[in-house]
Amino acid sequence: AVTFFWLRRDLRLEDNVGLFQALQSDFPVVPLFIFDDAILDSLPSDDARVGFIHDSLAKINTELQEIGSSLLIKKGKTAAVWQEIINEYDVKEVFYNKDYEPYAIARDTAIRELLETKNTIVNSCKDQVIFEALEITKADGLPYTVYTPYKNKWLEKYNSNAPVTEFDCAAHFSSFYKSSFEFLSLTQIGFVESTIKVKPHNLTKIANYHETRDFPAIDSTSYLSPHLRFGTVSVRKLVNWAAKKNAVFLSELIWREFFMQILYNFPKVMTHNFKPAYDGIEWRNNEEEFKRWCTGTTGYPMVDAGMRQLNETGYMHNRVRMVVASFLCKHLLIQWQWGEAYFAEKLLDYELSANVGNWQWAAGTGCDAAPYFRVFNPEIQLKKFDEKGIYIRQWIPEFDLGYGQPMVEHAMARDRAIATYKAGILK
Ligand code: FAD
Numbered sequence: 001a002v003t004f005f006w007l008r009r010d011l012r013l014e015d016n017v018g019l020f021q022a023l024q025s026d027f028p029v030v031p032l033f034i035f036d037d038a039i040l041d042s043l044p045s046d047d048a049r050v051g052f053i054h055d056s057l058a059k060i061n062t063e064l065q066e067i068g069s070s071l072l073i074k075k076g077k078t079a080a081v082w083q084e085i086i087n088e089y090d091v092k093e094v095f096y097n098k099d100y101e102p103y104a105i106a107r108d109t110a111i112r113e114l115l116e117t118k119n120t121i122v123n124s125c126k127d128q129v130i131f132e133a134l135e136i137t138k139a140d141g142l143p144y145t146v147y148t149p150y151k152n153k154w155l156e157k158y159n160s161n162a163p164v165t166e167f168d169c170a171a172h173f174s175s176f177y178k179s180s181f182e183f184l185s186l187t188q189i190g191f192v193e194s195t196i197k198v199k200p201h202n203l204t205k206i207a208n209y210h211e212t213r214d215f216p217a218i219d220s221t222s223y224l225s226p227h228l229r230f231g232t233v234s235v236r237k238l239v240n241w242a243a244k245k246n247a248v249f250l251s252e253l254i255w256r257e258f259f260m261q262i263l264y265n266f267p268k269v270m271t272h273n274f275k276p277a278y279d280g281i282e283w284r285n286n287e288e289e290f291k292r293w294c295t296g297t298t299g300y301p302m303v304d305a306g307m308r309q310l311n312e313t314g315y316m317h318n319r320v321r322m323v324v325a326s327f328l329c330k331h332l333l334i335q336w337q338w339g340e341a342y343f344a345e346k347l348l349d350y351e352l353s354a355n356v357g358n359w360q361w362a363a364g365t366g367c368d369a370a371p372y373f374r375v376f377n378p379e380i381q382l383k384k385f386d387e388k389g390i391y392i393r394q395w396i397p398e399f400d401l402g403y404g405q406p407m408v409e410h411a412m413a414r415d416r417a418i419a420t421y422k423a424g425i426l427k
Contacts, residue, residue, distance in 0.1 A: 001027050001090045001091075001092045002027050002028055002029070002030050002089050002090065002091060002092065002177055003022050003026075003029045003030070003091075003092060003093040003094070003095065004030050004031075004032050004085070004089075004091055004093070004094045004095070005019050005022040005023075005029050005030070005031050005032065005094075005095050006018075006032050006033075006034070006094060006095070007019075007032065007033045007057075007071075007096075008096060008099055008104070009097075009099060009128065009229065009230055009231045010097045010127055010231035011033075011053065011060065011230050011231050011232050012056075012060070012231060012232055012234065013063055013064075013169055013170070013173075014169060014170070014234060015168075015169065015234035015236060015237055016097070016127060016167065016169055016231075017097060017125040017127040017167055018095045018096050018123070018124075018127055019031075019095070019169050020167035020168075020169050021095055021123060021125055022093070022095035023169060023172035023173070023175040023176070024172065024175075025093050026092070026093075027092050027093065028175060028176065028178070029175055029176050029177055030072055030179070031060070031069070031072065031176070032071070032072045032073075032074065033057055033071060033072075033073050033074070034074045034075070034076070034078055034081050035050075035053075035073070035074070035076075035184075035189045036076075036077070036107075037075070037076055037077050038077060038078070040075075040191075045190065045191050045192050046191070046192050046194040046195075047191065047194065048194035048197065048314055049226075049350070050186070050189075050191045051186065051193055051197075052197075052226060052230065052348065053230060054186050054189075054191070056230060056232050057071060057073065057183075061183050064176060065180075067173050068176075069176035069177060069179055070179045070180050070181045070183070071181065071183065072179070073184045073189075075188075075189045075190075078107055078110075078111060079110055079111065079114060082111050082115065083114065086115065086118050086120070091115070091118070091120050092120065092121065093121045093122075093123065094115055094120055094121070094122050094123065095123045095124075096108070096123075096124055096125070097124070097125050097126070097127035097128060097231075098124045098125065098127070098128065100128070100129075100132065100133065100260055100263065100264045100353075101263065101352050101353070102270065112124075127231075127235075128231065128260075129235060129256075129257050129260060130154075130164060130235060130236065130239055131154060131157065131158075131257060131261075132260075132261070132264075133264050133265070134261075135157070136150060136153050136154050136257075136261065137153075143261055143262070143265040143266075144258070144261075145262070145274075146367065146368045147255065147258050147368050150254075150258050150261075151251060151254045154257065154258075155254075158239070158243070163236075163240035163243070164236050164239065164240060165236070166234065166236050166237055166240070196312075196313060196314045198226045198227075198348050199315070201222055201223045201224045201227050201233065202219075202222060202223055203222055203224075203241070205219070205220045206222060206242070206245055206246050206249050207245065207246065208220065209222075209248055209249045210246060210247075210248035210249075213248070213318070213319075214318075214385055215319070215385055215386065215391075216317035216319055216320050216385065216386055216391040217388070217390035217391040221317070221318065222249070223315075225348075225349030225351070226348045226349040228349075228351075229348075229349050229350070229351050235253070238253065239253055255354075256351075256353075256354060258357075259353040259354050259356075259358070260354075262274075262353065262367060263352060263353035263356065263357070266367075269356050269357070270356055273360065273365035273366075274360055274365060274367045274369075275365055275367075275369075277425050278363075278364065278365040278372075278421075278424060278425060279424075280424040280425065280427030281333075281335075281420060281421060281423075281424030281425070282333075282420060282423070282424060283333050283334060283335040284332065284333040284334065285333075285334055285335060285338070286332065286334070289332050289334065289408075290328075290338055292407055293307065293332060293339075294307065294311075294342055295307065296308040296395075297404075297407075298327065298404075298406065298407045298408075299403070299404035299406040299407050300327065300379070300404075300406055300407075301378075301382060301392045301396060301399055301403050301404070302323050302324075302378050302379075302381055302385075302386065302392065303324050303327045303378055304396055305320065305391060305392045305394070305395035305396050305399075306320035306321065306323060306324045306395075307324060308395040308396065309394075309395050310346050310347070311346065314348035315347070315348060315349070316347075319381070319385050320391075321343075321358065322358075322362060322376070323378055323381050325339055325359055325362035325363070326362045326370070326375065326376040327378055329359075329362055329363040329364070329417075330375045330413070330414070330417040331375070331378075331413040331414075331417065332408065333416070333417060333420055335363075336360060337359075340356060340359040343355055343359070364421065372417075372418070372421040372422075373418050373421070375413075375414045375417050375418065377410055378410070379410065
């Protein structure tokens with residue numbers, strides 16, 4: 001008889017709630033990861049995120065080998081893989097950490113039902129966030145849709161019990177199942193190495209985060225996003241640390257949870273405007289213009305540098321993400337869903353909740369979004385945040401003062417955006 005611990009987007013053995021609980025069960029624990037065909041089938045064979053997952057699993061496997069255990073890796077449709085596992089093992093209990101995305105919720109419900117037909121006890125744990133789903137609500141029990149009161153309530157709850165508990169999994173490592181499973185290579189799961197790699201995170205510059213985070217030429221943000229996405233860091237450790245170091249940085253981690261609870265409570269935001277009043281906007285949706293945005297050839301240096309950084313590295317600085325997103329929705333009047341899908345394909349830190357939340361923020365269609373008449377001027381943004389053009393030159397080597405011809409004139413585009421939004425909202 002065995003217990004299974006199913007790793008998904010929590011790729012670490014340290015401070016992992018589901019793993020910690022699994023290791024206290026009455027049976028040896030088999031750690032499992034499934035490369036899910038339902039997700040992998042739509043990705044290119046050199047997808048850098050799959051490579052990062054594989055590298056992270058290799059690290060975990062090495063740690064497990066040191067204690068006489070190993071990671072069981074499977075590839076296939078999750079239901080078929082689980083069926084195979086319950087045929088092969090006497091699985092008494094299964095533990096996993098909750099994932100709040102609609103696809104994951106449906107998958108986990110189906111697997112739970114399958115396992116329960118065999119009387120396996122299924123335990124799902126909160127690990128990915130400090131406060132999940134409906135833990136932070138308004139007095140009437142409804143979810144917050146505005147960030148600042150959400151953040152205040154979040155902080156109040158956190159501070160009333162700070163620091164949150166971290167879990168010492170290593171103390172129970174002797175409960176792992178002794179094994180030497182074959183570690184599938186990237187090729188065996190049908191993928192190849194990408195030239196793009198996830199950077200290690202860097203928390204050394206966070207002390208001045210509130211002053212430097214908006215300047216893309218200053219390397220001062222944490223690069224935590226892909227690590228939070230795949231759980232190679234623990235959010236509890238991070239939040240306990242951030243609460244002592246920098247309030248502005250902590251508030252960014254709260255934005256992450258804000259958008260996660262928005263997606264959980266309002267799953268329609270994945271594809272639809274949070275504010276239905278914006279459904280009547282007549283987008284121009286010009287394909288040629290979209291291509292110029294994607295390839296970083298709009299003639300606006302800050303937009304082009306951002307898109308080239310994204311295409312070459314799978315990352316873009318937050319300030320620049322805001323500029324390119326506003327440019328697409330407002331200057332070009334292309335609906336946010338197109339930009340969201342492009343980011344989803346390219347970003348190493350692609351996170352459905354944050355991507356949709358921030359795109360809808362930029363488009364003005366989201367909860368607590370930028371007002372529709374706020375149209376970023378990409379030239380002024382450049383002057384404010386990269387005055388010396390240091391960031392721009394990194395991504396546009398040919399940049400000089402006479403760079404390119406803007407594909408659309410700012411004043412005209414601004415007036416056109418405001419008029420189109422106004423007409424759409426009043427419809
Ligand atoms: P830091 O500034 O060091 O922030 C630390 C962490 O806080 C981040 O790793 C992230 O987890 C969280 N965070 C910071 N800003 C935000 C925010 N605005 N919303 C939610 N969480 C935040 N972030 C993603 O993780 N995945 C996405 O798919 C994503 N898409 C975005 C799309 C647009 C149009 C915009 C404007 C922003 C998007 N962001 C997304 C948010 C933000 O740009 C990135 O989290 C940040 O740039 C990642 O770099 P960092 O880890 O160095 O950030």
